[in-house]
Amino acid sequence: MKKKLPRKTVERLSEYRRTLINYLDSGRDYIFSHELADMHNNTAVQVRRDIMLIGYSGVQRRGYKVKELIRAIGKVLDDPRGQNVAIVGVGHLGTAILHYLKGKRPALHLKALFDIDKEKTGREINGIPCYPVEELAARVREHKIGIAILTVPMEVARETTALLVEAGVRGLMNFTTVPLDVPEDVFLEEYDLITSLEKVAYFVRI
Amino acid sequence: MKKKLPRKTVERLSEYRRTLINYLDSGRDYIFSHELADMHNNTAVQVRRDIMLIGYSGVQRRGYKVKELIRAIGKVLDDPRGQNVAIVGVGHLGTAILHYLKGKRPALHLKALFDIDKEKTGREINGIPCYPVEELAARVREHKIGIAILTVPMEVARETTALLVEAGVRGLMNFTTVPLDVPEDVFLEEYDLITSLEKVAYFVRI
DNA sequence: AGGGTTTTGTTTAATAATTAACAATTAAAT
DNA sequence: ATTTAATTGTTAATTATTAAACAAAACCCT
Numbered sequence: 363m364k365k366k367l368p369r370k371t372v373e374r375l376s377e378y379r380r381t382l383i384n385y386l387d388s389g390r391d392y393i394f395s396h397e398l399a400d401m402h403n404n405t406a407v408q409v410r411r412d413i414m415l416i417g418y419s420g421v422q423r424r425g426y427k428v429k430e431l432i433r434a435i436g437k438v439l440d441d442p443r444g445q446n447v448a449i450v451g452v453g454h455l456g457t458a459i460l461h462y463l464k465g466k467r468p469a470l471h472l473k474a475l476f477d478i479d480k481e482k483t484g485r486e487i488n489g490i491p492c493y494p495v496e497e498l499a500a501r502v503r504e505h506k507i508g509i510a511i512l513t514v515p516m517e518v519a520r521e522t523t524a525l526l527v528e529a530g531v532r533g534l535m536n537f538t539t540v541p542l543d544v545p546e547d548v549f550l551e552e553y554d555l556i557t558s559l560e561k562v563a564y565f566v567r568i
Numbered sequence: 569m570k571k572k573l574p575r576k577t578v579e580r581l582s583e584y585r586r587t588l589i590n591y592l593d594s595g596r597d598y599i600f601s602h603e604l605a606d607m608h609n610n611t612a613v614q615v616r617r618d619i620m621l622i623g624y625s626g627v628q629r630r631g632y633k634v635k636e637l638i639r640a641i642g643k644v645l646d647d648p649r650g651q652n653v654a655i656v657g658v659g660h661l662g663t664a665i666l667h668y669l670k671g672k673r674p675a676l677h678l679k680a681l682f683d684i685d686k687e688k689t690g691r692e693i694n695g696i697p698c699y700p701v702e703e704l705a706a707r708v709r710e711h712k713i714g715i716a717i718l719t720v721p722m723e724v725a726r727e728t729t730a731l732l733v734e735a736g737v738r739g740l741m742n743f744t745t746v747p748l749d750v751p752e753d754v755f756l757e758e759y760d761l762i763t764s765l766e767k768v769a770y771f772v773r774i
Numbered sequence: 775a776g777g778g779t780t781t782t783g784t785t786t787a788a789t790a791a792t793t794a795a796c797a798a799t800t801a802a803a804t
Numbered sequence: 805a806t807t808t809a810a811t812t813g814t815t816a817a818t819t820a821t822t823a824a825a826c827a828a829a830a831c832c833c834t
Contacts (some may be wrong), residue, residue: 370791372770376763380745394811401747404754408592408792422812423800431826438770445769454667454771458660462761470769470825509768533772535764539586541607549608549771551764555668557582558741558757561575563651563676564644565755568572576821600781612781613823620783626780631832 367438371412376404378412379435382428394425442470446507448474450522452482452492452516455537459511460488473505495522500528509533515542573644577618583608584618585641588634600631645665646675652713654680658688658698661743665717666694679711701728708735715739716767722746 367375385393395413396406396519413426418434420426424470443560447463449456450473471555475492477483483494492556501507502548514522526534536542544550573581586710587607593601601619602612619632624640626632653669654663655758658681668679681698683689697706707713720728725746732740739755741769742748 366774367770368791369767369771372767373763377747377760380760380762381747381754396811403749405745405793408791408811411792414684420790421800422798423802423810425811437675439766441769441773444702445772447765454660454749455662458664459761463765466762467766489817498824505648508772511578511765518687535768535769541583541609542607549768551768552583553764554583554586555665555700556586556672558759559577559653559669559715559717560582560645560673561678561741562579562741562755562757564578566651566714567647574821602781611823613825614821617784618821625788628780629780629832631781640806696817 367415371415374402374404374412375416375435375437375439378409379432379439382432382435383470385428386432392421392425393428397419397425398562407519436469444471445509446471446473446505447509447511448472448502448507449511449513450476450495450498450507451512452477452479452487453513454513456511456513457487459513460490462515466487467547470509473507474500474501474506498522498525499529502526502531507531509535511535511537512542513537569686573621577621578645580608580610580618581615581641581645582624584615585638585645588638588641592632593637597634598627598631599634599637601626603631606709633741638720643673644674648677649679651715652679652711653715653717654678654682654708654711654713655717656701656704656732657718658683658693659721660715662719664708665719666696670694676715679713680707682707684754704728704731705735706731708737713737715741717741717743719743757758 375478378398381398382393385497393407396447399406399409407503413420413431416434416438419565447470452460456475460475472490475487475491476492476495478495478496485492500518508531510526512522512534516538519538520542523542523544527544527548532547534542534544535551535553537553539554539556542550587604588599600654601615605615619626619637620639622644624637639728650687651674655665655678660680662738666681678696681693681696682701682704683698689698691698716732718725718728718740722744725744726748729748729750731741733750733754738753740748740750741757743759743760745760745762748756
């Protein structure tokens with residue numbers, strides 16, 4: 363890939379795209395930077411800067427062409443060949459994410475679920491095959507899964523992570539409360555509910 | 569409150585505390601900055617700086633006294649009188665969060681759940697009363713709820729937010745895919761699964 | 775007791791992210 | 805056709821965050 367975009371810019375681009383896709387329904391072909399900004403509680407300058415960084419240009423006095431901008435963001439965020447994803451642990455959270463993802467991002471292919479519960483494994487849930495964790499390594503390789511969403515109980519978080527990394531997973535979203543240890547070249551995104559909630563609690567008081 | 573801590577520091581303090589609480593089991597009374605750092609994939613300097621910012625001091629050559637450090641972090645993160653929280657929308661995600669939170673942070677009091685489903689309302693779920701959304705404003709005031717976790721379907725996200733803010737909620741965690749509009753003085757934390765996943769997908773490829 | 779080593783606390787430097795400033799362009803108005 | 809207002813694209817300044825550097829204290833060893 364070309365040069366790395368700032369982390370925050372990547373986040374915002376994803377958010378812009380989502381908003382823009384909904385915006386298509388409005389019937390308007392163009393959108394101004396300040397409109398997009400208002401929809402995300404940030405500034406027009408920030409929006410323009412982000413868009414500048416991906417090399418897309420709007421037209422002055424008219425704004426950005428919505429469809430083109432969606433495509434331009436896709437060119438940066440999406441792998442043209444798609445990326446395969448698995449959810450490891452199909453409890454409440456795993457199930458929620460499963461529904462959430464369903465049909466949302468065409469470039470991200472949810473290929474497999476894993477669980478220990480024999481009730482859940484050996485069949486499809488919501489159209490996605492659910493395998494027993496014993497098959498984890500083999501199935502990750504089979505489906506060429508590069509990204510895993512970890513929603514297992516905390517007791518098994520670390521060992522499961524080791525298995526995943528060993529099997530070739532390069533990106534991890536950790537929903538457990540256990541800090542994980544991964545090699546340099548594995549991208550780890552911590553996603554801790556309690557931390558976020560405590561952050562909100564702190565800034566509400568300050 | 570005293571001076572505002574950096575956002576990132578607040579996040580890390582929350583993570584440190586969680587780790588430290590688990591660390592109590594190890595039987596060791598002290599912990600070094602580099603040990604805490606290793607557990608969080610960051611550096612010893614960062615840990616020391618964070619701890620410095622909350623005004624706690626370790627002892628040289630021995631590290632930080634675990635129990636004291638936990639208390640010191642609590643003094644910064646926790647409101648001594650506690651803060652009341654509600655989950656709005658008891659679907660898979662809401663339920664997951666409900667279980668997740670259960671008994672985890674004593675300073676955060678989960679006081680109420682809200683849903684439209686008559687199956688769920690009018691009783692307690694996991695020990696927390698679940699009210700119909702019609703009672704939202706009244707119950708928020710009754711329980712003095714300052715923080716809301718928004719896990720409703722996207723169609724009703726914005727109107728629900730308006731109700732919450734109107735009723736006095738000062739902090740919001742938004743799990744929906746809808747960008748929300750809140751007044752200046754309401755702290756809004758966006759928590760979008762797809763954005764995070766796309767971020768992982770991007771940095772895995774780069 | 776004294777020298778060497780470890781680890782903290784703090785200051786300074788570097789990097790990343792945001793905001794401000796403003797030139798350039800274009801559409802609309804007269 | 806000229807002016808005016810609106811809007812983008814980009815550079816420069818500011819602020820926030822992370823990392824480096826190093827002095828000071830405390831322990832250990834002989």
